[in-house]
Structures are given as structure tokens and as C-alpha cells.
Amino acid sequence: MVSAPQLTASMSGDVLELRPGGSWTAAYVTALEALSDSVAEQLDRSKAVRVDMTGVSQLDTLGAWLLEKISRRATSAGRRADVVGVADDYAGLIREVRQVNRHNPAPASPPNRVLVKLSDIGRSAIGSMEDVAVFLQMLGSLSMALFGVLRRPRSLRLTSLAYQLYRVGFQAIPIMVLITFLIGAIIAQQGFFHFRKFGADAYVVDMVGILVLRELGVLIVAIMVAGRSGSAYTAELGSMKMREEIDALSTMGLNPVEVLILPRIIALIFALPILSFIGSMAALYGGGLVAQLYGGMSPAIYIARLHEAVSVTSFKVGIIKAPFMALAIGIVACSEGLRVKGSAESLGKQTTTSVVKSIFLVIVLDGLFAVFFASIGM
Amino acid sequence: MQGAAPQYAIRVKDLVVGFGRQIVIDHLSLDVRRGEILGLVGASGGGKTVLMRTIIGLIPRRSGEIEVMGAAIGRSEDRSTQSAAGRWGILFQQGALFSSLTVRQNIQFPLRENLKLSQALMDEIATAKLEMVGLSPEVGDKFPSELSGGMTKRVALARALALDPAIVFLDEPTSGLDPIAAGEFDALIKTLQKTLGLTVFMVTHDLASMYTECDRVAALADGKIVAIGPMNELLQSEHPWVRAYFHGKRSQMLQHQAS
Numbered sequence: 001m002v003s004a005p006q007l008t009a010s011m012s013g014d015v016l017e018l019r020p021g022g023s024w025t026a027a028y029v030t031a032l033e034a035l036s037d038s039v040a041e042q043l044d045r046s047k048a049v050r051v052d053m054t055g056v057s058q059l060d061t062l063g064a065w066l067l068e069k070i071s072r073r074a075t076s077a078g079r080r081a082d083v084v085g086v087a088d089d090y091a092g093l094i095r096e097v098r099q100v101n102r103h104n105p106a107p108a109s110p111p112n113r114v115l116v117k118l119s120d121i122g123r124s125a126i127g128s129m130e131d132v133a134v135f136l137q138m139l140g141s142l143s144m145a146l147f148g149v150l151r152r153p154r155s156l157r158l159t160s161l162a163y164q165l166y167r168v169g170f171q172a173i174p175i176m177v178l179i180t181f182l183i184g185a186i187i188a189q190q191g192f193f194h195f196r197k198f199g200a201d202a203y204v205v206d207m208v209g210i211l212v213l214r215e216l217g218v219l220i221v222a223i224m225v226a227g228r229s230g231s232a233y234t235a236e237l238g239s240m241k242m243r244e245e246i247d248a249l250s251t252m253g254l255n256p257v258e259v260l261i262l263p264r265i266i267a268l269i270f271a272l273p274i275l276s277f278i279g280s281m282a283a284l285y286g287g288g289l290v291a292q293l294y295g296g297m298s299p300a301i302y303i304a305r306l307h308e309a310v311s312v313t314s315f316k317v318g319i320i321k322a323p324f325m326a327l328a329i330g331i332v333a334c335s336e337g338l339r340v341k342g343s344a345e346s347l348g349k350q351t352t353t354s355v356v357k358s359i360f361l362v363i364v365l366d367g368l369f370a371v372f373f374a375s376i377g378m
Numbered sequence: 379m380q381g382a383a384p385q386y387a388i389r390v391k392d393l394v395v396g397f398g399r400q401i402v403i404d405h406l407s408l409d410v411r412r413g414e415i416l417g418l419v420g421a422s423g424g425g426k427t428v429l430m431r432t433i434i435g436l437i438p439r440r441s442g443e444i445e446v447m448g449a450a451i452g453r454s455e456d457r458s459t460q461s462a463a464g465r466w467g468i469l470f471q472q473g474a475l476f477s478s479l480t481v482r483q484n485i486q487f488p489l490r491e492n493l494k495l496s497q498a499l500m501d502e503i504a505t506a507k508l509e510m511v512g513l514s515p516e517v518g519d520k521f522p523s524e525l526s527g528g529m530t531k532r533v534a535l536a537r538a539l540a541l542d543p544a545i546v547f548l549d550e551p552t553s554g555l556d557p558i559a560a561g562e563f564d565a566l567i568k569t570l571q572k573t574l575g576l577t578v579f580m581v582t583h584d585l586a587s588m589y590t591e592c593d594r595v596a597a598l599a600d601g602k603i604v605a606i607g608p609m610n611e612l613l614q615s616e617h618p619w620v621r622a623y624f625h626g627k628r629s630q631m632l633q634h635q636a637s
Contacts (some may be wrong), residue, residue, distance in 0.1 A: 026542055029495045059575070060542035065506055092573040100506040101515075143456075342523025343477035 002030065003057060009034040018070065021055030036066045040073070049074040054085035064090070064097040131357075138257075138335040142265060145258040160263040168264075169271030170230040175228070176221055176275050177282040183220055184283030186213055186360035201295060205305035206211035208287035213314040217280030218272075219366055222325040222377065225272055226358040230333035233264055235339025235356035237366035238347045246338070262319025272326035273319050317378055321369050325362050332358040384540045386414045386445070387545050388433060393442035395425075395432050402428050404601030412544075415571055415578040417588045419623065420598035426581045427471075429503035429598065430547055433579075434468060447544055449556040467538030471553065473530040475522040475576075481508070481533050482518035507536040510573075512566055528559040532566070539570065548580040552587055560584060564591045585629055597623065 005022040018039060024032060043049060051067060053059075071081035086094055125356035149156045158365050191204035237260065240246050249256045285305070292299040297305075395403035401517040402425040410416050420426040431437045433444055435451060444451040475484050485504040488496065505515045511532040517525075525533060531551060538546050551567065552560035564587045571578050573610055582588065588595050588609055596606040599619040605612055613624050623629065 026489075026493055029493045029499075033495055061506060061510075061539075062503060062542065065503060069502075088433060089575060096510060097506065100509040101502055116550045343521065345478035 005032055005035060005063075006055075007039060009039050009042055011042070011046065016042055016046035016049045018049060018051045018065060019055055020053060021057075023058040024067065025058050025060045028064045029062060032066055039070065043073055044077070046074075046079070048080040049076055049082070051081070051083045052085045053083060053087070053090075053319075056087070056090070059090045059093060061086075061093065061097065064093050068094070068097045077274075078262075078330065097320075111346070114193075134335050134339070135331055137332045138261075141257045142262065142331065145255060145262045148255075148258060149262065155258065157259060157263045160259075161267055162268055164264050164267035165270060167232075168225065168267055169274060172228060172271070172275060173278060176279050177223060179224060180217060180220055180336060181281035181282040181286040183216060184208060184286030185290045187211060187216070189294055192290070192295040201297070202305060204291065204295065205287075205302055206309035209284065209306050209310040210232035210314055212280050212283040212287070213310055213318045215318070215366070215370075217283055218276040218318045218322050218325065219362070220274045221279040222272060222322070222329065222362045223359050225268070225275065225326070225361060226329045226333075227269075227355055229268065230329045231351050231355050232356045233330070233333035234337040234340075234351045235347065237334055238262075238340030238350055241338060241340045242342060242347065261330075261334045264334065265327065268326040268330045269323045273322040276319060276322045280315075287358065313378055317369075317373050321366065324369075325365055328361045328365060329358040332361060380615065381469060385412060386410060387414075387444070388579065389445040390429075390433065391443040391445075393429075393432065393444065394440040395428055395437060398454075402601060403432065406598075406601050406602050408596060408606070410545075410579055411594075412576060412577055413571075413575060414593040415567070415580060415591055417592035418581045418598060419583065419593040419595060421438065421619070422583075423466070424598055425601060426598055427549060430549060430579065434547060442622050444611055465543055466547060467541065467543040469531070469534050469538045469546065469548045469551055470550045473522070473532055475525075475530060475537070479521075481520050481522070484522070484533060485518075485537050485540050488537065492533065492541060503540075504536075507539060508533075510539070510549070510570065511536045512562070521584055525534070527535040527554050528556075528563070531555065531563060535566075535570075539574070541549070542574065545577045545579060548578060548582075550581055550583065552584045557586075561590075567591065577626070585624075 003022040005024050005028050008019045008021070010017045010019075016039075016343060022028075049071065051071060053067070056063075067083070071083060074081040083094065090226075138363065188204060188208050191207050192201060193372045195201055195204050195207075237246070240260070246256045246260070249259060291302045294298055333354045336350045336357070340350045386409050388408070390406060390408040393406045394401065406429065420428050420430065422627065428437060432439050433446070433451070465490050474486065475481075479487065481505050482501070482504045485507050487498075488535070489500055489503060504518060508515055508518055513529065513532055517529065517533070522530065522533070531538045535546075535548075535551075536626075548567070552563055555563060564584075567578060567580075568591055570576060580587070592609065594607055595609055595612050596603050597612065597615070597617070597620045598604070599617070604617045605615040612620060615621065
């Protein structure tokens with residue numbers, strides 16, 4: 001009974017006779033669309049149309065709709081349309097299809113391009129204001145939660161804090177050491193390669209020491225942490241939000257900021273300075289190794305030069321920045337997590353936003369600190 | 379809807395399904411006639427959903443034969459299972475709508491993937507399906523996360539029906555709906571089944587749907603079908619589990635009201 005569909009059209013007087021036949025089902029949709037389009041011209045020339053369905057062996061919603069469209073095209077132009085010879089099996093379907101697509105909402109007129117562009121600009125301006133507001137709001141509720149904990153120290157979630165510290169601090173050490181070690185080694189190698197031309201080999205140690213301790217150690221580690229732990233925070237909080245776990249917490253009279261977010265951010269604030277310190281040491285070690293293997297500088301000289309070149313101030317300048325960067329990363333990660341909506345796509349989008357924004361903020365903070373330290377002469 | 383089609387939509391013979399050492403479906407046989415609504419009942423965790431998922435090929439089986447619309451379903455995820463996919467539509471318990479697509483795109487998805495047709499026709503078909511499941515065309519632009527529970531089920535049904543399948547599988551279609559919405563959904567399935575000539579395989583716990591909707595009810599216990607037939611026959615069954623199911627307090631109450 002499965003056979004290719006056909007549609008024969010013949011004019012008897014002013015009446016267009018249409019005889020569909022074969023299978024009018026979704027499987028033949030490409031042929032069906034072409035068939036029903038092919039009679040459109042004749043349809044517009046005729047005075048009335050008669051659809052004889054006796055030859056149809058199979059019919060489904062798609063086929064019924066295409067036949068219905070032909071009759072509708074006729075009736076909308078004020079002509080008569082009759083459908084005859086409908087098999088009993090398909091009478092219900094034909095009746096059903098006659099009801100649908102009756103009151104189509106008028107398609108929206110294509111919007112003005114200039115206006116769309118302008119509204120996009122406006123929207124993103126408002127969006128960035130909103131971002132600032134969200135950041136400040138999170139900072140505020142975090143401070144509130146912190147004061148609450150200071151008043152009642154027992155309400156601090158120590159277990160959670162320790163676990164988070166283990167995750168973002170301890171477990172991160174190997175990868176941080178590896179990356180900073182390589183960065184230190186690369187800087188030293190580049191330094192020797194270029195400085196050698198001026199006979200300024202000795203100053204490579206100054207460069208490596210100051211660069212690593214003041215800027216790179218903390219910056220690289222902060223960016224790594226934003227990518228590694230910030231994204232994890234956003235995804236965790238986001239999926240908790242999606243599964244209404246956060247709502248469940250609030251209905252039990254608990255403050256989600258205190259329970260979930262405070263331990264995470266405090267862990268980050270502790271972990272980042274420690275990781276920066278370890279990272280800086282690894283970078284200096286990497287620099288020293290290259291100095292010995294590539295620059296031909298003995299470790300004793302390297303250490304002596306380092307001793308002269310860097311002071312405690314350089315170290316302090318670097319490490320002071322770490323907690324602030326951690327705070328920025330934590331706040332962005334957690335507030336983006338709470339902005340996740342129902343869909344899987346929004347979780348992905350918010351995680352991306354969180355990483356991009358926190359890396360951006362880390363670099364901006366670093367710049368601001370550079371200005372600040374320069375002006376106080378450190 | 380095929381003229382010379384087999385009498386049975388689904389035939390299951392000697393099916394065995396297990397996980398590890400646990401046997402969930404134990405030499406089960408079941409025939410679903412064409413054009414009927416079959417309700418499947420069983421204890422929670424008793425293997426109803428496992429049976430359904432095995433028939434549609436989501437869970438591998440240990441042994442046994444499965445035939446859908448006269449064609450054997452392969453044992454693993456091979457081509458024959460995939461080609462059968464066009465012949466059935468599945469309504470998952472939670473709807474399983476794609477959350478990143480709008481309602482209209484969700485309904486168009488099976489059309490777009492399986493057929494070659496113009497976007498205009500696809501839009502019309504999607505709107506037609508939406509109206510057939512009793513939703514207004516405006517719903518088409520919403521995202522699944524913006525829908526209520528009842529609407530999600532309707533949209534999922536519209537998507538299941540997108541390709542005009544011969545069989546639809548419904549996994550607890552009325553769970554989580556209020557009695558009015560559940561009643562409406564039952565009526566909708568009944569109407570669509572008549573209009574489109576569907577065979578419906580429905581896993582359910584809803585006694586009301588069984589009374590009003592199902593042509594036959596099959597009871598699954600101990601990994602086997604222990605009773606099958608129209609509702610009044612099942613009520614006569616002597617099997618202890620079936621008796622407990624249909625003659626418990628809650629069932630008695632419903633029967634009282636029905637009579």
C-alpha cells in the first residue's frame with residue numbers, strides 16, 4: 001500500500017478537479033511539497049476546486065495539512081472548495097487539520113537595523129551597570145555574612161572551609177608549580193638570549209626576580225585559579241540553583257551566602273597567597289635552573305645576585321595583591337553561579353562569563369595596584 | 379495507518395533483561411494490538427520503565443525477541459533500531475525537551491533531522507501540532523524553562539507526534555499533574571489516538587487514566603506479565619499482587635466513584 005504520491009489536475013469547465021493519490025505522508029515530503037506547489041497556478045485561474053481523495057492510500061498530518069492548504073488557498077480568494085471521497089479512517093484527521101493554523105499571529109515586521117544596533121548598545125550599557133550592581137550586592141551580602149560569623153564564630157562552616165581549602169589550595173599545587181616553573185624558565189632563557197648581546201647577562205637575575213615576585217607570580221596563579229576554581233564554583237552553584245537546592249536552603253532558614261559562598265571565598269582568599277608564594281618560588285627555581293644550564297651561571301652566583309636585586313618590598317608588593325584578586329575571583333564566580341537560569345545553555349554561558357570576567361578583573365586590579373604602589377614609592 | 383500492516387504493533391517474546399546479577403525482566407511476553415491504548419502497571423522499581431526502554435532500544439537485553447510494526451528490533455544500537463525510530467514517538471517522564479531550543483524548534487527538530495522540507499512548511503506543521511495538543515501558537519516562541527508542568531508534557535507530546543508515528547510510548551504521562559490537568563491530558567491522548575490512529579503504550583500509576591482511557595491493562599510483577607485484559611477483567615484477577623493493587627483502599631475509593 002506504500003506508493004509514491006501523485007496529484008493529477010484536470011479542468012472541467014471552471015472547476016479544477018484535483019485527484020491526489022498514493023501515500024500522502026511525511027516520508028514523501030519533498031515530493032509532496034513540489035506537487036502541491038505545482039497546482040498553485042491552475043488553482044488561481046480556476047473558479048472552484050474539487051478535491052477527490054478516493055485515491056489516497058495513506059495520509060498523515062503533514063499530507064492532510066498540504067491538502068488543506070490547497071483548499072484554503074481557494075477559499076481565501078473567495079472560491080468554492082469541496083473535499084470528497086475521504087476514507088472513514090482519515091475523516092477525523094481532516095476535521096482536526098481544518099481547525100489548526102486559523103488565527104496565525106501576524107509575522108513581526110523586520111525590525112529597523114539602526115534601532116536594533118542602538119538598542120543593543122543601550123542594553124549592554126545597562127547590562128554592565130547591572131554587573132557592577134551584582135558585584136557590589138554580592139560584596140555586601142558577603143560582608144554581612146562575615147560579620148554574622150564574627151559575632152558568632154561557631155556558625156563558620158569549618159568542615160566546608162577545610163574541604164574547599166583542600167580543593168582550591170592543596171590540589172592545585174602541582175599544576176601551579178609546573179606552570180610557574182615553566183614561565184620562570186622561559187623568562188630567564190629569553191633574558192639570557194637577548195641580554196647577552198649587550199653583555200648584560202648578570203641583570204637577567206634582576207629581571208627574573210623582580211618580574212616574578214612583583215607581577216608574574218601572582219598574576220599567573222590568579223589567572224589559573226580563575227580558570228580552575230572560579231569556573232568550578234560557578235558550575236557548582238549554578239547547578240545547585242537549577243535543581244532548587246539553593247531555594248531549599250533558604251526555606252530552611254539558612255543563608256546560602258553564609259553556607260555555600262562564604263566558605264568558598266574565604267578558602268580562595270587563604271589559598272591564593274599561598275599558591276602565589278609557592279608559584280613564585282617555583283618560577284625563581286626555574287629561572288635558576290636555566291641560568292645554570294643555559295646561561296652558565298652557577299647557583300651560588302644566581303642566589304647572590306638575587307639577594308642583591310630583590311628586597312622584601314618586591315615580595316610584599318606581589319603577595320599583598322593576592323587576597324584582593326582572590327576576593328574578586330570568588331565574588332564574580334559565585335554571583336555568576338547564582339545568575340544561572342533553568343537551561344543547560346545558561347549554565348555554560350554563565351561559567352564562560354565568570355572566567356572571562358574574573359580574569360579581566362584580575363588584570364585591572366593588577367594595573368590599579370601598579371599605579372598605587374608607584375605613587376607610594378614601593 | 380498502513381493498510382496491510384500486521385495485527386500487532388509490538389510483540390515481545392521471552393524477553394530477559396538484567397543488570398549485573400539482578401534479573402529485572404524474566405522471560406516476559408507481551409503483545410500490543412494495533413490501535414489500542416495499553417496501560418502497563420507494576421510496583422515502583424518493578425521494571426515498567428525498564429521494559430519500555432528495552433523495547434525502544436535504550437537498554438540492551440540478554441535474550442528474547444522484540445518486533446515493532448512487524449520488523450524485528452536489533453539487539454544493539456544498530457541501524458534497524460534507528461530506522462524504527464521514525465515509527466515511534468516517546469514522551470519521557472520529565473518531558474526531556476531540549477532546553478536550549480524554543481518550543482517550536484523542539485517540535486521541528488525531528489522533522490529537520492529526518493525529512494527535507496521548507497522552513498515555511500515546518501513552521502506550519504509545528505503550529506498545527508501545537509494546536510492539536512491544545513496549546514496556542516504563541517507558546518512556540520517560549521523556552522522549555524518557561525513552561526508549566528502540564529504545558530511541558532503537552533509540548534513533549536507534540537514533539538513525540540512530530541513525525542506522525544504509528545506508536546507512542548508514554549512514561550507516566552499524568553504524574554505530577556493536578557487531577558484536572560491529568561484528566562484533560564487523558565482526554566487529549568484519547569482524542570489524538572482516535573484522530574491519528576495511534577497505538578499507545580503507556581506506563582502509568584494513575585488508576586483514573588486506566589479506567590477512562592486504556593483499552594487493556596497489563597500488570598507487571600516479578601518480571602513477568604501476570605495479568606492482561608480490559609480493566610474489568612483485571613479486577614477479577616486472582617494474582618495476589620494484582621488484587622492488592624486494584625483492591626487497595628485507594629483503588630476501592632475510585633471504583634466506588636466510578637460505579
